[in-house]
Amino acid sequence: MNILVCVKRVPAPGSKINVTSDGMAVDAAHLGFTTSPHEECALEEAVQITERDGGQVTVLTLGPVEAEEQLRYAASVGAHKIILVPTDGSAWDPQRTASALTEAIQTAEEANNQPFELILFGNESADSGGFQVGVRVAHKLGRPIVNAIKGIDPSDCAVTARREIDAGFEVYNVPTPAVLGVKEGINLPRYPTMKGRLASKKAELTNAEITAKAGGQTLVRLHRPAEQASNTEILGTDESAAVAIVDILEEIGVC
Amino acid sequence: MSLLVVLDHDRGTWSEANDEAMTAAHTLAADMGVQIDVALVGDGALDLSGQARAAGAAVVHVANHPMLTDFGPEAVGETIVQLIGAASPDAVMAVGTSRGNEILAQIAARMDLPFVANCMSVTPGDGAWSITRIQWGGSLLEDTTLVTDGPKLLTYGHHAVLAEAAPAPGAGIVEEFTPDLDGSLARTIVVDRDVQQAGVTLSTASVVVSGGRGVGSAEGFEQLEELADLLGGRVGCSRAVTNLGWRNHTDQVGQTGTRIAPEIYIATGISGAIQHWVGAMASKRILAINIDAEANMVVKADYAVIADLHKVVPAITAEIKRRKGL
Numbered sequence: 038m039n040i041l042v043c044v045k046r047v048p049a050p051g052s053k054i055n056v057t058s059d060g061m062a063v064d065a066a067h068l069g070f071t072t073s074p075h076e077e078c079a080l081e082e083a084v085q086i087t088e089r090d091g092g093q094v095t096v097l098t099l100g101p102v103e104a105e106e107q108l109r110y111a112a113s114v115g116a117h118k119i120i121l122v123p124t125d126g127s128a129w130d131p132q133r134t135a136s137a138l139t140e141a142i143q144t145a146e147e148a149n150n151q152p153f154e155l156i157l158f159g160n161e162s163a164d165s166g167g168f169q170v171g172v173r174v175a176h177k178l179g180r181p182i183v184n185a186i187k188g189i190d191p192s193d194c195a196v197t198a199r200r201e202i203d204a205g206f207e208v209y210n211v212p213t214p215a216v217l218g219v220k221e222g223i224n225l226p227r228y229p230t231m232k233g234r235l236a237s238k239k240a241e242l243t244n245a246e247i248t249a250k251a252g253g254q255t256l257v258r259l260h261r262p263a264e265q266a267s268n269t270e271i272l273g274t275d276e277s278a279a280v281a282i283v284d285i286l287e288e289i290g291v292c
Numbered sequence: 293m294s295l296l297v298v299l300d301h302d303r304g305t306w307s308e309a310n311d312e313a314m315t316a317a318h319t320l321a322a323d324m325g326v327q328i329d330v331a332l333v334g335d336g337a338l339d340l341s342g343q344a345r346a347a348g349a350a351v352v353h354v355a356n357h358p359m360l361t362d363f364g365p366e367a368v369g370e371t372i373v374q375l376i377g378a379a380s381p382d383a384v385m386a387v388g389t390s391r392g393n394e395i396l397a398q399i400a401a402r403m404d405l406p407f408v409a410n411c412m413s414v415t416p417g418d419g420a421w422s423i424t425r426i427q428w429g430g431s432l433l434e435d436t437t438l439v440t441d442g443p444k445l446l447t448y449g450h451h452a453v454l455a456e457a458a459p460a461p462g463a464g465i466v467e468e469f470t471p472d473l474d475g476s477l478a479r480t481i482v483v484d485r486d487v488q489q490a491g492v493t494l495s496t497a498s499v500v501v502s503g504g505r506g507v508g509s510a511e512g513f514e515q516l517e518e519l520a521d522l523l524g525g526r527v528g529c530s531r532a533v534t535n536l537g538w539r540n541h542t543d544q545v546g547q548t549g550t551r552i553a554p555e556i557y558i559a560t561g562i563s564g565a566i567q568h569w570v571g572a573m574a575s576k577r578i579l580a581i582n583i584d585a586e587a588n589m590v591v592k593a594d595y596a597v598i599a600d601l602h603k604v605v606p607a608i609t610a611e612i613k614r615r616k617g618l
Contacts, residue, residue, distance in 0.1 A: 050431070052588045054431050075548060130406070131407070163428065165427055166429065168393035168409040169393075172365075173397070173401040177401075181480045184365065184390065184393075185390045187541075199486070201390075201542070207486075212479050225535065225537065252406050253405065254406045254436055254438055257437060258435050259432050261432060262433050269580075269593050269594065271585075271597070272595050272596065273597050276603040279607035279608045279610070282595075283615065286499075286556070291555050292523060
């Protein structure tokens with residue numbers, strides 16, 4: 038099965054996120070970057086499927102040229118081909134991103150002379166969290182998509198996909214070529230091996246320059262939510278605090 | 293002139309998120325100067341028209357079709373697109389649950405319109421709308437403008453609005469319709485359901501007892517299980533714990549796990565990285581139990597005990613049993 042995984046480069050924040058002085062981006066001066074978590078799991082799933090059933094994994098990202106780092110990482114954990122759609126580094130709105138990704142996918146499929154049987158997106162990106170790029174791309178390609186997927190089982194001409202709901206799973210049987218929005222928890226992504234790291238340096242990077250027009254949503258500025266005044270009441274420094282805790286549990290009616 | 297609210301239900305069971313949707317809708321519709329209409333899709337929807345009326349709906353659109361028995365994102369999206377064509381709402385909204393965001397994305401893709409997900413506040417205008425929305429699961433906010441000739445499409449962040457009773461019931465005029473759905477849309481309809489948990493779930497539990505790396509091992513969670521059982525709650529965990537393989541991802545509280553809103557969140561041995569915090573911050577009260585008084589979770593909590601969780605948690609269990617005579 039030939040699988041395409043679309044990933045996004047995002048900052049890796051710790052306990053606080055700062056914003057640049059113009060308010061247009063996360064201040065990443067002291068942060069590393071990573072692949073958005075849902076997408077890291079989507080990639081792992083694609084690699085596991087091709088290890089089991091054969092086929093190739095292609096990874097596509099739209100982002101600054103530095104996103105090559107995430108593509109090389111993808112190659113180090115099993116991706117066969119990597120494609121970058123470079124931006125100027127500014128955040129593209131969801132409509133613009135979806136248009137450019139669709140064109141990049143169509144170009145790659147023409148070069149391959151066949152459609153990707155499965156395209157995986159993360160359910161939403163860790164940073165902007167627009168919850169829509171995968172759905173827009175699937176619709177432009179005329180392919181089915183289901184989101185919130187935490188289980189994939191490919192068969193001939195279809196994939197069985199499990200969607201997490203509050204009390205269990207909904208099961209879909211989606212004909213291929215198909216698109217799925219994957220959630221963290223579908224697997225535990227592997228770490229790269231030394232052999233993988235070496236191979237990733239040799240992976241051939243395809244640059245796909247694409248222009249796409251802006252959509253109807255425009256970023257004005259980012260800001261941190263007002264910090265709630267935290268007046269933590271310390272109930273104790275040993276297990277004798279249990280009495281005060283149970284008093285509170287009784288007071289709020291949960292005990 | 294109307295605001296169309298897409299409501300959710302599960303085979304006729306009203307979703308708690310609908311109360312948030314209608315609360316947000318009252319504010320937005322007043323600012324827009326329009327009435328609130330709602331859309332209910334599928335089997336059992338008609339039974340909920342009374343609740344929709346009580347929540348303030350002027351018109352309750354009920355869509356019926358054999359393909360709408362169970363959820364299918366494409367079939368539901370196409371249904372709402374056809375309703376938009378017939379009823380011409382000025383804006384369409386839902387709450388940003390997994391389904392809510394997916395349905396609005398389907399509508400946006402089909403109509404090629406912008407869609408703003410997980411809004412906190414929305415200010416309508418003659419041209420551009422000014423919106424503040426959630427990024428990074430709520431750690432950052434984004435001020436954004438929305439410009440479109442078509443209906444404005446948006447969701448409110450789940451738990452971003454505190455549900456309130458409706459100021460007054462609406463007229464609640466029921467209008468049933470049957471969308472024209474192409475058979476091919478059956479490709480994304482649920483074919484089976486695998487319900488694993490009975491009773492209280494992590495996202496609806498009134499008490500969540502959660503553990504982080506500080507619990508130390510998978511076995512260490514047994515004490516948390518006992519306390520959660522005693523309180524009729526659920527056990528949660530941090531992303532570190534899931535990555536260590538101590539707990540299943542279905543127990544993970546956080547941006548990429550489950551977002552919870554219990555009466556009290558008991559966070560033990562959890563440092564409180566932002567991706568965890570944003571999943572827990574809608575909790576009504578937070579009690580942190582941690583040996584580190586400077587941990588982010590402790591600093592942000594309402595109550596804290598600075599001690600070893602493996603001593604405090606069994607002591608809470610023992611105290612509850614003592615008071616209940618167990």
